[in-house]
Amino acid sequence: MNEVSAFQQITGLAPLDYAILATALAALFVISYFKGRDENDTKDYFLGNRKTPVWVATLSFVATEISAMTIVGIPPIGYTENWQYLQFFIGSAAARILIAFFFIPAFYKFSCTTIYEFLKHRFGVETQYAGSAFFFVTRLFASGVRLYAASLAVSVIMGWQLLPTIAFFTVISILFIGFGGIKAVLWTGTFESIVFYIAGGAVAGWLLLHIDGGLSGAWQLASEAGKLSVFKLGWNLNDPNVLWGAVLNGVFGSMASFGTDQELMQRLLTLETRKESQKTLILTIFTSFPLTWLYLGLGTLLFVFYRQNTGLPLPENADKILSHFTVHVLPAGLKGLVLTAVVLASIDSPLSSLSSSFITDIYRPLIKKDGDEKHYLFASRLSVLCFGLLLAVIAWLCASGSGRMLWLAFKINGVTAGSLLGVFLLGLLTARVSNKVNVLAMFASACFAGLTLYLSEKGLAPIGWSWIVVIGTVSTFCLAWLLAPLEPKFRK
DSSP states (O other): OOOHHHHHHHHOOOOOHHHHHHHHHHHHHHHEEEEETTTTTHHHHHHGGGOHHHHHHHHHHHHHHHHHHHTSSSSHHHSSSSGGGGGGOOOHHHHHIIIIIHHHHHHTTTOSSHHHHHHHHHHHHHHHHHHHHHHHHHHHHHHHHHHHHHHHHHHHHHHHOHHHHHHHHHHHHHHHHHHHHHHHHHHHHHHHHHHHHHHHHHHHHHOOOOSSSSSHHHHHHHHHHHTTOHHHHOOTTOTTTTHHHHHHHHHHHHHIISSOHHHHHHHHTTTSSSHHHHHHHHHHEEEEEEEEHHHHHHHHHHHHHHHHHHTOOOOOSGGHHHHHHHTTTTTTTHHHHHHHHHHHHHHHHHHHHHHHHHHIIIIIIIIISOOHHHHHHHHHHHHHHHHHHHHHHHHHHHTTSSSSSHHHHHHHHHHHHHHHHHHHHHHHHOOOOHHHHHHHHHHHHOOOOOOHHHHHTTOOOOGGGGGHHHHHHHHHHHHHHGGGGGGHHHHH
């Protein structure tokens, strides 16, 4: 009993908290085992034989979209800023509708395993290779930030050092995704979404019970402090929270994230028919928004709680506000629930999508053309291991960075995501015949977007980071369209 008490003193966690976390982790491996034990080929490993139920794909999509960046990255925004982040979701909802009716039919027309196969059918293999390469860069760095964010939160709650925490997530992700493939990701994602709702709702309920005046008191104090502001009018290009700019970025950013990113689109390709895939994406509007608003609201409630309890210590970094609150204030049980939500949000990593793109777009056509399905399945699992280790290295490097974690992820994503979206839109909206010039346009636009971001961060360009993906998209589309007549010269 004394040993348990001493351990609880060190970590701040009770046996009940560890039991909740252990049960959730055990569920991951059980799901992975039962869903992955009969896999014999890469179609099953990457697409689940296209037999995924709509409700499973919807909740899994939400779990992947939300990730650790929502669980630990959005509450600090509600705590330090306001609700203007929700403006992005207006554009995001519009983007999902556009993707459902323009992108998904094209992917199902060519029966794509990865969405970059569409680029091969539409333009040629060079554009496919470039698209896949841009995906690797975009997803690896953005996911590395996500892994860092979750590891930071768990290290605070558990009292661990950051490196062992990153290693913990990496090992679990490699094991259960490496064995279970996309079916393990889909079904555990469903489980994760449910846990996210339960954890967020439970913490919000506890806060409301311990805030003077309850919901009305919290609303009044937050309103007086300007924490409930949703819309911000104006024309300042340097402010990413201005309404029209945020909505426009939401459209372009979400089209890039959902329509040209294999990690999220892979879930939609596991549905049997095009109509089921479209229905799934539309449904995510009504499942993602409440969860985003819930965790943004948690940040606001934390602001009110600490404003009313000024004697309580605060973390030195606002990024740690939810983790700090969990360790120092929440009772046993709720601590374990928050910890479990953060851990699960971190484990739903992009390893399956990275593996599918590497094997389908790079390994099969360029490295090993004559392998059998047994070989490709083994190579797929081996690539999960390699990408898992690479993500861990990126997450560790992120520890030396600074700034809001959520914004950092968006900035990283914007530089290359615009190039991907631009070339996809060229293929979907025009009849332009081009291939190698597309590659040139993508790289040139990424360099231009990166330079713009650098100048913006240094205060040398009066433009907000949220415009980076728009700039990359428009420049790629226009440059590739203009250079298309020169394609015959590039083929010589």
